[in-house]
Amino acid sequence: MRIVAETGFQPNAIARSLVNKETRIIGVMVPDISNNFFSSLINGIDSIIHEWNYSLFLAISDEEVEKELKYLRLFKEKQLDGMIVASIHFLEQHKHILAENQIPLVVTGHDLPEFDIPTVNVNNVQAAYDAVSYLIAQGHRHIACISGPLWDPPCGLDRLGGYRKAMRAHGIPIPDGFMAEGDFTAESAYEAMGRIFQAQQRPTAVFVASDLMAVGAMNYLHDQGIRVPEDVSVMGFDNLEIASLARPMLTTVHNDPFMYGKAAGEQLLKMLRNEPVERRSVVPHRLVIRKSVSAYEKNRTKE
Amino acid sequence: MRIVAETGFQPNAIARSLVNKETRIIGVMVPDISNNFFSSLINGIDSIIHEWNYSLFLAISDEEVEKELKYLRLFKEKQLDGMIVASIHFLEQHKHILAENQIPLVVTGHDLPEFDIPTVNVNNVQAAYDAVSYLIAQGHRHIACISGPLWDPPCGLDRLGGYRKAMRAHGIPIPDGFMAEGDFTAESAYEAMGRIFQAQQRPTAVFVASDLMAVGAMNYLHDQGIRVPEDVSVMGFDNLEIASLARPMLTTVHNDPFMYGKAAGEQLLKMLRNEPVERRSVVPHRLVIRKSVSAYEKNRTKE
């Protein structure tokens, strides 16, 4: 024991892992770590697994199918104890690798109705429905929508679906050109907003499928001299830091990625302890009312 | 060989690592992954090590000394091939562990003059000097500064030093209350800006030590009805995405964390190949002129 201290002995975790068949490492795959949504998600995961002495192996997929598959294989090769995968494509090959891997997995940003994989998500259509209903309750009737990419079922399609559902439920028709697709970057929303404003009718409010895109949309309006919320109201989605950094502060749907991460981490830890897990966790959402949405008045003055 | 395909054999990287004494994993430690600076840094690292088939082990230190030390030890225990460490404290204990670890290391966000560890940094004092000189060249004389935390030598102290040096070089005295300390959060800068505006004199320009803080400062001004840049000019530092998302768009110092990450990754890869490395890489900076700084005119009109 004295010798241990003297020689500065450090145990070798690799050798231990080989015997124990346990690395105490969790693999996390995200498409883009610069996006605050995913970095907060990772923070949430880390906050919970850190307590249980697990660490993070980070895989950045860049939305490239090749990298997704590569990392999925690598997770197995490195014998990681579990993995959390966010917003990847879900092709046959993915399913195939996953089926072979047999390592505990939690998926977020994807519903997997046909699979036995635990998922954690918000109810995207309900959240979008609530957001648009709020706009309608504020008197708006001309409401446009900037959606996420339509190949992304939960965050692209579902949020658009919630928008349409709310409009339909209130008997409000959606004019041509009121729906534009973005790719969750601010730039894409800036352009989408431009396309919407080329339509015949002008919206008095816009529902945007992410806060970052909402800021892009607001910047378009700002650069055109259109005031928010006096001339048009903007509703975001996610409640990232940027929502309270923007001026006017963004009214948005709270969809805390940190909580997502925590929930996903907790589910995964349960699996690692062989405890029963929920097949589908849905994390609650709520509206955060700030300054970017105002009530619509029929005969509004131009000042 | 046919059997291999049939049984779906996957090699075990753990066993291989034990023999080869090589894990092909790089440890990266950052204080806060939600900060876009560090997430871009990680992206930069990944972009370069990915090509060489290394992967990332992520350690989030939360600025806590305990976690820093824990992860430094863990990096060794897990036999990682190399590590990149950003903006941590640098106490005796850190140096002690590092000395024992003997695993290739690159440090960023720290100058280590007394050590033989490769670092990559900007020249913070020169960059701040250039930024403030630009403000002066634009006719400003009443220039305040919101610095980072003073316990952070390169990003806190050095940038403040560059500000003072520029003021001194141009023979401009710094009034009491013109220097306020933030902690790199938008909120801290919001408050710091408030403190500065309680001073006897009001500045016509502010140099802020990070973009995120600059946005916080601009938000204070916005909320007080003070216009940027008409009433006061704001200069940022870093050139993060938020600098071009802000309105007015932020004039700032380009200090690309992605490039930092790439440079750090390249240095580390050289060490892993036993090639000679530069002891100190300094990545170039430059001014990015946008909209948040305007020329100061003596008799400016109030409209």
Next chain:
DNA sequence: GTGAAAGCGCTAACAC
């Protein structure tokens, strides 16, 4: 060429 054996640093299972 192809095949057997040693050993990486640890843990677990056994003997004493």
Next chain:
DNA sequence: GTGTTAGCGCTTTCAC
């Protein structure tokens, strides 16, 4: 309790 040994799944070496 303390000491010895087998073996985790690979790579490397050495014999054939």
